[in-house]
C-alpha cells in the first residue's frame with residue numbers, strides 16, 4: 375500500500391540519461407514511497423525541453439526551466455525567446471536552476487552574473503519563482519539576490535551553509551530546500567540551520583541522480599529517497615514525519631503555481 379504521507383521532491387533531474395534504462399520503475403518507487411509530486415529541473419535548453427516533456431507526460435511532475443551557471447557559456451543566440459516560450463506552458467512552475475558557481479567556473483563570474491540577473495528579471499516579469507544554484511559563491515549570490523530579487527519568490531536549492539547564511543537567505547525572503555547532505559551525520563552546521571529556520575520556509579528535495587542521502591550515500595539518487603530527507607528534518611525538528619511533510623507540501627504549494 376502506498377504511504378498516506380504526502381511528500382514532494384522539489385528538485386530532481388529524472389530526465390537525466392542515468393534513468394533511461396528504468397525511468398518508469400524509478401517513478402513507481404517514488405509513488406510507492408509517498409512522493410506525490412516531483413519538480414523536474416532544467417539546467418540548459420535541452421534539459422529544460424526534456425523537463426517540460428516529462429512534466430507534460432506525467433500529471434505528478436512539474437517543470438522548472440532555465441540556464442544553470444555551468445551551462446551559460448553554451449547558450450545559443452536567442453535563448454531568451456525559447457525560455458520564455460517554454461515558461462508560458464502550464465506545467466512550467468519556475469525559472470531555474472540559475473545562479474553562481476565558482477567551483478567549476480565554466481564561465482567568468484561577470485558572465486554568470488549577467489545571465490543570472492537576466493533570468494531573475496525574466497522570472498519577475500513572468501511572475502514565476504526562481505530556483506537558485508549557488509556553489510562556493512555565497513557572497514556574490516547574496517549580493518545579487520539582495521539587490522535584484524528581494525521579495526521575489528525563490529528557493530535556495532540544495533541549501534548548504536550555516537545558520538548565518540541561512541538567515542541571510544531568509545531575510546531576502548527565500549525558502550531553503552534541503553537535500554541528501556542533511557542526512558549526513560557530520561553535517562552539524564546544516565542540522566543547526568534546519569532546526570532554527572521557520573518550518574514555513576523549508577522544502578525537501580533529492581537533486582536526483584546526485585546527492586544520495588545516508589545510508590545510500592554515493593549511489594545513484596532517486597526521488598523516493600526524499601523520504602529520508604524529510605525523516606531527518608522531522609527528527610531535527612522533533613516533530614512527527616506527517617506534520618513536517620504536510621507543512622513542506624503547503625510551502626511548495628505556496629511558492630510554485632502548481
Ligand code: NI
Pocket residue numbers: 385387415471581
Ligand atoms: Ni540540480
